[in-house]
Amino acid sequence: MTQDAMIDEWYPVGLVSRLDGNGRKTALMGEPIEVASDTDGSARVTSKGRVLPVRVRYGHVWASLGQPQKELFAIPEADQPGRRFVDVGVVRVRCSPLRAVENFLDIAHFPFVHTDILGSEPHTEVQNYKVEIREDADEVWATQVKFYQPQAARSASGGITTEYMYRVPAPTCSVLYKTCPPRPGEWDVITLFVQPLAEDLCDVWPWMALFDDESSMTDLIHFQQTIFLQDRSILENQIPRLLPLDPGMEIPTRADLTSVAYRRWLKRRGYTYGAQLVAQ
Amino acid sequence: MTGQKQDQLHERMTIRGAVDSASFVPWIRRHAAKLGLRQEIRHAGPGRIELDVAGPVELIDMLEMGCSLGPIDVWVETITRTPAAGGTGG
Amino acid sequence: MLSDPTGSWTPVVLSADLPPGTVVPARTPAGPIALWRSASGRPSASADRCPHRGMRLSHGFVRGETLSCIYHGWSYGQAGNCLRIPAHPGLAPPETIRVATHPVEEVGGVLWVGVGEPATQPPQLAGLVPLRSLQARAGVAAIEAAAGAKADADGLLETTQGSQKIHLLLACQERDETLIHVLLEGEGSVAERVAASRAVEALRRKAEALEMERDAP
Numbered sequence: 001m002t003q004d005a006m007i008d009e010w011y012p013v014g015l016v017s018r019l020d021g022n023g024r025k026t027a028l029m030g031e032p033i034e035v036a037s038d039t040d041g042s043a044r045v046t047s048k049g050r051v052l053p054v055r056v057r058y059g060h061v062w063a064s065l066g067q068p069q070k071e072l073f074a075i076p077e078a079d080q081p082g083r084r085f086v087d088v089g090v091v092r093v094r095c096s097p098l099r100a101v102e103n104f105l106d107i108a109h110f111p112f113v114h115t116d117i118l119g120s121e122p123h124t125e126v127q128n129y130k131v132e133i134r135e136d137a138d139e140v141w142a143t144q145v146k147f148y149q150p151q152a153a154r155s156a157s158g159g160i161t162t163e164y165m166y167r168v169p170a171p172t173c174s175v176l177y178k179t180c181p182p183r184p185g186e187w188d189v190i191t192l193f194v195q196p197l198a199e200d201l202c203d204v205w206p207w208m209a210l211f212d213d214e215s216s217m218t219d220l221i222h223f224q225q226t227i228f229l230q231d232r233s234i235l236e237n238q239i240p241r242l243l244p245l246d247p248g249m250e251i252p253t254r255a256d257l258t259s260v261a262y263r264r265w266l267k268r269r270g271y272t273y274g275a276q277l278v279a280q
Numbered sequence: 281m282t283g284q285k286q287d288q289l290h291e292r293m294t295i296r297g298a299v300d301s302a303s304f305v306p307w308i309r310r311h312a313a314k315l316g317l318r319q320e321i322r323h324a325g326p327g328r329i330e331l332d333v334a335g336p337v338e339l340i341d342m343l344e345m346g347c348s349l350g351p352i353d354v355w356v357e358t359i360t361r362t363p364a365a366g367g368t369g370g
Numbered sequence: 371m372l373s374d375p376t377g378s379w380t381p382v383v384l385s386a387d388l389p390p391g392t393v394v395p396a397r398t399p400a401g402p403i404a405l406w407r408s409a410s411g412r413p414s415a416s417a418d419r420c421p422h423r424g425m426r427l428s429h430g431f432v433r434g435e436t437l438s439c440i441y442h443g444w445s446y447g448q449a450g451n452c453l454r455i456p457a458h459p460g461l462a463p464p465e466t467i468r469v470a471t472h473p474v475e476e477v478g479g480v481l482w483v484g485v486g487e488p489a490t491q492p493p494q495l496a497g498l499v500p501l502r503s504l505q506a507r508a509g510v511a512a513i514e515a516a517a518g519a520k521a522d523a524d525g526l527l528e529t530t531q532g533s534q535k536i537h538l539l540l541a542c543q544e545r546d547e548t549l550i551h552v553l554l555e556g557e558g559s560v561a562e563r564v565a566a567s568r569a570v571e572a573l574r575r576k577a578e579a580l581e582m583e584r585d586a587p
Contacts, residue, residue: 108442108456108457109441109442111443111456112438112439112440112441112442112443112456113440113441121443121456124443124456124457124459125456125457125458125459126457126458233429234425234429234440234441237425237426237429238423238424238425238426238441239419239424239425239426240424244424245349245352246349246350246351246352247345247346247349248307248310248311248346248351249424250346250421250422250423250424251314251315251342251346251421251422251423251467252342252345252346252349252423253338253341253342253345253422253455253457253458254338254341254342254345254458255442255457255458256345256423257345260345260348260349263349264348264349264356267349267352267355268355277352278351278352279351313466314466314467315464315466315467316464316465316466316467317464335464336461336462338455338458338460338461339461339464
């Protein structure tokens with residue numbers, strides 16, 4: 001699959017906190033790249049000697065193989081005082097970067113994959129929720145998503161009905177806003193920044209902006225890593241490895257509404273790197 | 281559980297968009313059959329496909345979810361559903 | 371593997387290695403399968419792909435007489451029909467939502483999966499007692515060469531290691547990968563069973579070495 005329209009997007013390529021002079025070799029959509037800190041400490045990303053456009057935001061270094069037409073998407077909460085900003089690190093997953101995002105958008109798996117943390121039987125029913133593609137921002141949004149969670153966050157004590165909002169601001173990135181146990185009026189922000197290494201291989205960089213003054217940084221990171229390692233065992237055992245845009249071999253249900261909207265959004269914009277076009 | 285009579289809905293589903301590819305109607309029929317839904321294509325032309333469908337609401341929702349994507353050479357702009365009078369016949 | 375024009379039987383696992391309430395992956399000429407045994411002990415084989423969103427069913431869990439997908443909990447009966455969709459509990463799934471299944475025969479402690487319409491039943495292997503299974507990165511030919519014997523139509527090969535007669539039931543997984551089930555001519559003492567197991571591991575090493583030579587440029 002050609003890199004097509006997805007080439008002119010920003011992608012996470014590493015942690016700002018891990019930048020160093022001698023550089024780290026990695027890849028972006030099948031091209032070798034190197035991520036290093038410049039003499040003046042700023043980030044520098046090159047591919048076969050070519051200097052790529054670069055941004056530093058949300059604790060990560062972002063780069064593009066093409067010419068991004070707009071700035072990196074905004075997350076206002078990233079500048080809100082009182083939040084803990086958590087670099088979770090990276091999880092390598094043998095699946096399409098688009099599959100990683102689709103899994104992040106799904107709640108029906110919580111009772112089975114994240115048992116006794118993000119969900120538990122018999123609380124498996126998925127209530128109807130709202131999904132829209134916000135044309136002005138060109139983003140997919142799912143709102144009014146509700147689900148009972150035994151341990152919604154490190155900061156939660158006891159089961160609560162959590163409210164979620166999902167946002168897809170870029171083809172391989174998603175931002176999740178969820179009820180914040182210590183501060184009912186606020187949203188905790190959990191993001192999934194996915195670096196497409198190849199069509200069937202990606203590095204997942206979760207990042208969080210939370211209200212939680214009790215938990216240690218280690219506990220916050222462990223909580224999220226546990227969840228993503230549970231997801232990895234799913235993502236690496238799904239057929240096909242690429243994300244089907246034609247659900248002819250699947251049975252999407254109403255609970256899969258966000259996944260369907262995400263696939264429609266990818267299809268409409270020609271974001272097909274990591275996608276399967278014909279169902280088999 | 282399976283014996284219990286589900287509340288059978290009868291609906292007219294109207295699919296609009298770039299839908300006149302030869303592969304879409306057979307795709308819809310296959311997907312409806314996989315869901316055990318009785319369906320009847322009432323109209324299939326450039327820009328619009330109309331079908332009557334009967335079954336439990338969750339299954340009709342599943343048909344809508346699938347059809348909103350369909351094969352790669354189709355683009356569905358909107359799907360509207362209205363209660364249809366009587367049965368789909370047969 | 372026992373095959374005739376209309377179908378074939380593949381020995382996929384020893385009965386003892388599939389206790390009640392468990393599911394394991396297996397491979398057949400028709401592709402990967404999820405092999406499971408219900409709580410009451412009945413074995414079933416289904417395609418290793420959930421019809422919902424393609425998760426491998428061999429990663430699922432068995433509860434009572436059903437197999438459930440680990441991703442969203444969709445549950446299937448032994449005939450492959452979907453019985454439950456947890457996200458939509460009010461729906462009784464229609465018969466048409468199902469996963470493909472294969473016939474399973476359990477004979478003499480060996481579980482065979484049928485592909486296509488096999489004309490005959492799997493062999494009884496009368497008098498043989500299953501010991502263990504192991505995978506070899508070697509084709510059937512290399513194993514035959516290492517054992518100094520030929521496998522018969524059922525895929526059964528007899529070899530003697532030291533004073534022991536050991537029977538190997540071979541199932542071809544890939545061109546250069548074979549599943550080997552080891553059977554002895556009776557219970558045998560612990561020492562005899564350990565010796566037989568070690569002998570077959572030595573034979574595997576020999577076969578894998580032969581396979582490497584065959585592939586070497």
